[in-house]
Amino acid sequence: MTAGTGSRRERLRKATLDEIHGAVRTLLVEQGPGAVTINAVARQVGMSGPALYHYYASHDELVGAVTAGFLRELATAMEQARETRAEEPVGRRIVAVCRAMRAWAIAHPAEFGWIFAGPISPANRRPESTRHRAGQRFEQILLDLTVELWQTRPFPVPEPDELPESLRTQLAAYSASIDGRLPLEAAHVFLGCWTRLYGLLCMEILHQLDFAYTDLEPVFEECLRELIGALGLDDPDQPAA
Amino acid sequence: MTAGTGSRRERLRKATLDEIHGAVRTLLVEQGPGAVTINAVARQVGMSGPALYHYYASHDELVGAVTAGFLRELATAMEQARETRAEEPVGRRIVAVCRAMRAWAIAHPAEFGWIFAGPISPANRRPESTRHRAGQRFEQILLDLTVELWQTRPFPVPEPDELPESLRTQLAAYSASIDGRLPLEAAHVFLGCWTRLYGLLCMEILHQLDFAYTDLEPVFEECLRELIGALGLDDPDQPAA
DNA sequence: TATGTTTGCTTAATGCCTCTAAATAATCTA
DNA sequence: TAGATTATTTAGAGGCATTAAGCAAACATA
CATH class of the missing domain: 1.10.357.10 (Tetracycline Repressor, domain 2)
Structure with a gap:
């Protein structure tokens, strides 16, 4: 292991989570709460729609985590x-x-x-x-x-x-x-x-x-x-x- | 004219507006802010969807009025x-x-x-x-x-x-x-x-x-x-x- | 009273959203 | 290398906001 704790996969997952949180924040700050949709967030991080459900079970859960x-x-x-x-x-x-x-x-x-x-x-x-x-x-x-x-x-x-x-x-x-x-x-x-x-x-x-x-x-x-x-x-x- | 001011049409319109406001309120109180959608309100008052646009130009305007x-x-x-x-x-x-x-x-x-x-x-x-x-x-x-x-x-x-x-x-x-x-x-x-x-x-x-x-x-x-x-x-x- | 306008409403259609399901590709584990 | 796990995709159902086109009743008036 070169840095941090956890396996390679875990590190990648954490990086993706960070990117997702960042995308939510950008949307919230630049376009208001209404712009924070699963689809918009997914677009921002370069995945398409339902992929986000591997990180959060619902829109509510994503919002809660952020x-x-x-x-x-x-x-x-x-x-x-x-x-x-x-x-x-x-x-x-x-x-x-x-x-x-x-x-x-x-x-x-x-x-x-x-x-x-x-x-x-x-x-x-x-x-x-x-x-x-x-x-x-x-x-x-x-x-x-x-x-x-x-x-x-x-x-x-x-x-x-x-x-x-x-x-x-x-x-x-x-x-x-x-x-x-x-x-x-x-x-x-x-x-x-x-x-x-x-x-x-x-x-x-x-x-x-x-x-x-x-x-x-x-x-x-x-x-x-x-x-x-x-x-x-x-x-x-x-x-x- | 029997009662109130304005023509028959105006009275009917006002009654419908009151009914719409009441439907919004019911939805808000019973199911929360998220349940107050144009479609749900329209269903509640017995019209179908777009009819509400004869009373309010947008969802925002309806919410603002209520x-x-x-x-x-x-x-x-x-x-x-x-x-x-x-x-x-x-x-x-x-x-x-x-x-x-x-x-x-x-x-x-x-x-x-x-x-x-x-x-x-x-x-x-x-x-x-x-x-x-x-x-x-x-x-x-x-x-x-x-x-x-x-x-x-x-x-x-x-x-x-x-x-x-x-x-x-x-x-x-x-x-x-x-x-x-x-x-x-x-x-x-x-x-x-x-x-x-x-x-x-x-x-x-x-x-x-x-x-x-x-x-x-x-x-x-x-x-x-x-x-x-x-x-x-x-x-x-x-x-x- | 006949006519044309206004008003209230309907259905159809677009494009967005949430979320599920099924399928595929990539990555780990043993 | 084979099987399991993970990441991600496309397809699709159902809902919502909104626009467009059209129909019918009510109204105003000539």
Whole structure:
């Protein structure tokens, strides 16, 4: 064997898969989601139609696989931002990861739009789907950082008694689902931050705010500042207060 | 003429249009967005295929018209909530309108999802599209109430000097686009409220928060309380403080 | 009331799509 | 080298968007 793992066949197959993913991406970016058809993709990679079914069992599966790849790419970009700042305090890492998330979305709007608003079929929400797993990794990055922050320098949280009963129940379930790494009141703060950040980004990329803004960078930065405040951090862009 | 306006033919045409919209809605709700095809809709109303082209020039146009109808329905529900409380203070009307917005979205998730993530084609974003006009009416309801609040009982706003230059420019343009009914610093507060509220609702309906919540009602209510605080209002659920 | 236009609808046909089936060529394995 | 596996092809069924051509009922009007 000269390079990589697996047999020659496996390497060729992987190369073809990469080419297929690339073709899907090209079609998506250049001609929109509707242009991503099995036939068009096959044409792009130089095979004819049904050959693609040796790689994916259906159009849905192809779309799901590519979407999961986009999510992985986004997660990797965020992890990279985290790793290159491994020595800095957790507050700066959080900010860097959030900015990396938006930077990827801005650089790849078609892909990000597809992740969010593309295949909303129930199948993609079942826990065993590739899509779902890739999404979990994405969500987990900020969760991990928040847990680290919580353990090293707990942020202000509401009294659980102040939260409505039904919310407390749900937060308890979520807290359990992350192995109790955050107590429910801290999970509440985390989820609030996540919702605002991710929600703002989705609205931006899906053009729901075009009626008012042409560039949401300062809005995102303000959101980030509020988030930093909610997490009880000093302004991480200032070296020291 | 026995009833309504217009000739017999016009009435019949309108009835057929209503039937078509109903068929689209049924297909959307029962079988998802992918089931809304020209042929399926035609079958549902008992005509065969191309007959629909006497009512809409293309699939896109049909979808756009139905989507605009959904937006009108949502806007009407919000306006109704406002009108039935015409005598109450503006703070309560704002809360009622926001709750009406979520109530409609919860009652019609497929339709709301379609409004938001359905036809994201550039054509639907051009100002002359029916879709865009219906969207404007929707956004305007809370804007009108916010303007009324601003004129009767101004809410706290940031100093314009504290806002970054690029944000100030954009807010000035938006303020002008609403005929200066809100100065840019008040527009900033309004847009922040709108973004959070609408963003949260979109995330909920599009299942982006299923990993943590099963029922977002208490989350929405908390968001509403924060919004009320940002607008300097007393808790509108309490008769008097 | 007879006539011509408008309107609503039908069938036929084109070209795209998804996906299945059967057949063929190339490549690995033993 | 023979058999199994894999990659790929063509043929075809069935669906969809859309256009074209044509028919029949309803309408307007002279």
